[in-house]
Amino acid sequence: MTPNRVPSELKTHTPSVFLFWVPLAAQWLMMASEGPFLAAIIARLGEPTYNLAAYGIAFAFAILIESPVIMLMSASTALARDRAAYLKLRKFMHALNALSTGLLLFVLFPPVYHFLTDTLLQLPEEVANLTYGALWILLPWPAAIGYRRFIHGLLIRSGRTRLVALGTLVRLGTMASTAVILYIFFELPGAWVGTSSLSIAVCIEALIARLMATQTIRELLAFDPKRTTGERNLGYRGIINFYYPLALTSMIGLTVQPLLTFLMGQASEPIKSLAVFPVVYSLSFLFRSFGLSYQEAALALLGNNNERLPELTKFAIWLSMWTTVALGLVAFTPLSIVWFETVSGLSPGLATFALIPVKILVPIPVLSVLLSLERAILMQAHKTHPITVATAIEVISIALLFIIFGWKMELIGVTAAFLSFLGGRLAGVLYLTRSSLKIVLKARNKNLSGI
Numbered sequence: 001m002t003p004n005r006v007p008s009e010l011k012t013h014t015p016s017v018f019l020f021w022v023p024l025a026a027q028w029l030m031m032a033s034e035g036p037f038l039a040a041i042i043a044r045l046g047e048p049t050y051n052l053a054a055y056g057i058a059f060a061f062a063i064l065i066e067s068p069v070i071m072l073m074s075a076s077t078a079l080a081r082d083r084a085a086y087l088k089l090r091k092f093m094h095a096l097n098a099l100s101t102g103l104l105l106f107v108l109f110p111p112v113y114h115f116l117t118d119t120l121l122q123l124p125e126e127v128a129n130l131t132y133g134a135l136w137i138l139l140p141w142p143a144a145i146g147y148r149r150f151i152h153g154l155l156i157r158s159g160r161t162r163l164v165a166l167g168t169l170v171r172l173g174t175m176a177s178t179a180v181i182l183y184i185f186f187e188l189p190g191a192w193v194g195t196s197s198l199s200i201a202v203c204i205e206a207l208i209a210r211l212m213a214t215q216t217i218r219e220l221l222a223f224d225p226k227r228t229t230g231e232r233n234l235g236y237r238g239i240i241n242f243y244y245p246l247a248l249t250s251m252i253g254l255t256v257q258p259l260l261t262f263l264m265g266q267a268s269e270p271i272k273s274l275a276v277f278p279v280v281y282s283l284s285f286l287f288r289s290f291g292l293s294y295q296e297a298a299l300a301l302l303g304n305n306n307e308r309l310p311e312l313t314k315f316a317i318w319l320s321m322w323t324t325v326a327l328g329l330v331a332f333t334p335l336s337i338v339w340f341e342t343v344s345g346l347s348p349g350l351a352t353f354a355l356i357p358v359k360i361l362v363p364i365p366v367l368s369v370l371l372s373l374e375r376a377i378l379m380q381a382h383k384t385h386p387i388t389v390a391t392a393i394e395v396i397s398i399a400l401l402f403i404i405f406g407w408k409m410e411l412i413g414v415t416a417a418f419l420s421f422l423g424g425r426l427a428g429v430l431y432l433t434r435s436s437l438k439i440v441l442k443a444r445n446k447n448l449s450g451i
Contacts, residue, residue, distance in 0.1 A: 023165035028289035035282025042190030043345030051190035054130035056278035069146030071246035076153025100142035171205035264413035273413035291368030298376035323365035386435035394428030
């Protein structure tokens with residue numbers, strides 16, 4: 001068995017695509033459930049408005065700082081085909097992890113931090129102090145995320161997607177138990193409870209992932225690159241050329257949450273908006289996660305010339321339809337009040353504040369599925385530059401739309417934020433549609449010609 005294996009039963013039919021994708025979807029769904037769960041815990045502790053705002057801001061900083069490592073899973077899924085490639089990718093991963101950790105330490109340097117929170121974001125002192133402690137707690141986060149995403153890519157490439165889901169199940173259990181223990185036995189601010197639970201859980205998940213990948217790594221190390229017929233060994237230049245557009249993509253894309261955090265701070269009802277934003281964003285992420293998980297599944301199953309694209313497209317249509325309908329049922333029925341008040345623990349006032357934003361986001365799941373399929377097509381063809389351009393278009397569109405909705409039209413900050421988010425995502429998807437169609441048509445012509 002080679003490390004490039006994709007089980008033969010997964011090659012042709014939509015139900016088989018489903019079986020390959022389900023563990024990845026379970027992984028993303030479990031990760032998506034972290035946000036609502038921790039928000040519910042924080043909302044039930046002291047000073048929930050300040051702590052929810054601080055938790056959301058700290059998490060926004062953390063995901064922005066981890067952006068260089070986010071695409072390591074896609075990189076190892078696409079490139080880790082033999083011993084030489086694995087060893088080079090591993091060194092590359094360690095360098096990126098060190099870079100991300102250094103960036104977080106730089107942000108925590110007091111003059112830098114005070115400039116960001118006091119001058120740039122103009123946060124209230126209570127929120128700034130809570131956020132500073134939360135960021136120190138999140139210091140292990142970037143390296144742990146980078147390491148486990150690299151390992152997960154190896155498992156996905158080898159067809160062991162169930163192990164990916166199992167590791168995330170351990171992470172979710174660790175996160176939940178840590179949060180409950182801190183909630184019951186310790187008198188910590190809610191923002192610190194949330195970030196402590198995240199940090200401990202992701203470190204445990206990284207360790208578990210490495211243990212579960214032992215066999216996969218042995219196979220890679222035993223796979224002589226000389227047996228890779230007709231292919232050159234992967235070099236650092238090849239890794240960098242493939243990865244840097246993806247890194248730019250994640251760095252640009254992950255500015256969205258910090259950008260919206262900053263913009264909401266300058267718009268109407270800033271504190272309420274900052275408190276509600278992570279709760280609504282987490283709910284939308286639950287439904288977007290199904291689409292996000294589809295990227296790696298499609299990348300692993302497409303084939304060298306997109307042979308399995310028809311089956312993957314049919315499944316994508318089915319997936320986007322059901323996830324959008326499900327979010328719509330929550331947004332436009334009394335389930336929204338149940339979610340925000342009973343599950344998330346928001347006060348009736350904050351729950352009402354969240355109703356319009358969640359309705360705005362109903363089309364987001366279908367855009368997430370389409371975006372993942374388009375990205376997979378481009379990554380399979382090693383055409384990663386358009387992905388970066390599309391993400392830049394998305395972020396610029398978000399900023400421009402917020403100026404219109406939040407500052408010109410003077411909409412409530414969180415409402416303007418999610419209107420802008422929806423418009424920006426649509427702009428990015430439309431750009432990628434053109435680029436991915438070129439790849440598809442080229443591959444189709446190649447297949448028809450028999451080359």
